Amino acid sequence: MLLKIPQILDDADLARARELLAAAPWGDGRKTAGRQAAQVKNNDQLQAGSEQHRALQALVLQALEAHPLFFSATLPKRVLPPSFNRYAGAANAYGSHVDQAVRYLPGGTQRVRTDISCTLFLSDPADYDGGELVIDTSFGEQRIKLAAGDLVVYPGTSVHRVEPVTRGVRLASFFWIESMVRADEQRRLLYEMDMSLMALRGDLGETPELVRLTGAYHNLLRMWADT
Ligand SMILES: O=C(O)CCC(=O)C(=O)O
Numbered sequence: 283m284l285l286k287i288p289q290i291l292d293d294a295d296l297a298r299a300r301e302l303l304a305a306a307p308w309g310d311g312r313k314t315a316g317r318q319a320a321q322v323k324n325n326d327q328l329q330a331g332s333e334q335h336r337a338l339q340a341l342v343l344q345a346l347e348a349h350p351l352f353f354s355a356t357l358p359k360r361v362l363p364p365s366f367n368r369y370a371g372a373a374n375a376y377g378s379h380v381d382q383a384v385r386y387l388p389g390g391t392q393r394v395r396t397d398i399s400c401t402l403f404l405s406d407p408a409d410y411d412g413g414e415l416v417i418d419t420s421f422g423e424q425r426i427k428l429a430a431g432d433l434v435v436y437p438g439t440s441v442h443r444v445e446p447v448t449r450g451v452r453l454a455s456f457f458w459i460e461s462m463v464r465a466d467e468q469r470r471l472l473y474e475m476d477m478s479l480m481a482l483r484g485d486l487g488e489t490p491e492l493v494r495l496t497g498a499y500h501n502l503l504r505m506w507a508d509t
């Protein structure tokens with residue numbers, strides 16, 4: 283499921299994030315890519331370990347936790363600490379690749395399966411040309427360029443790329459999630475059910491049928507979740 287989740291960060295968060303990004307040390311993005319991806323990756327990435335990097339990670343993780351759609355859409359079991367990238371100049375792009383299936387939490391002992399890939403856009407789209415995140419889906423290519431503060435989540439199995447940035451600077455945060463529900467189609471079903479239940483509850487208030495359907499949602503989640 284490819285899903286856009288608007289306004290993960292508000293204006294105050296964005297201003298703070300940009301301040302931190304401007305002060306942080308950057309390095310070559312190839313350092314953290316797998317062998318195939320490193321051949322097509324050309325961008326800068328915030329170096330791990332700086333004070334600014336930690337503050338940015340905390341800012342993004344807190345905003346994700348506070349957003350009700352994020353939980354419902356991803357059903358997170360483990361979220362890898364967010365990374366930050368910068369594309370500036372036509373040579374900066376990231377060619378077609380699939381993200382590594384397994385990554386490690388800091389410390390290097392705990393493995394995380396990357397069920398869901400995420401990009402949180404941090405630059406105003408008017409401030410740069412190009413830089414679309416292009417994702418192959420069963421309905422064709424989706425070209426994603428979102429407002430600053432908006433998030434896109436998509437299956438980790440997808441071939442995707444970032445188009446060259448021909449003007450300005452594109453800043454983003456990217457990270458991966460291992461979901462309690464491994465199968466994308468099961469997550470989609472649960473998400474659609476949850477959204478419909480919320481809308482119906484808003485329209486009708488609590489009814490005996492809604493109590494039963496909510497039970498069905500939780501019982502499906504119980505059947506499918508690996509916590
Ligand atoms: O910058 C992006 O939107 C995605 C980056 C990406 O695909 C990656 O780091 O694997």
Ligand SMILES: [Fe+2]
Nearest residue numbers: 379380381442
């Ligand atoms: Fe990627």
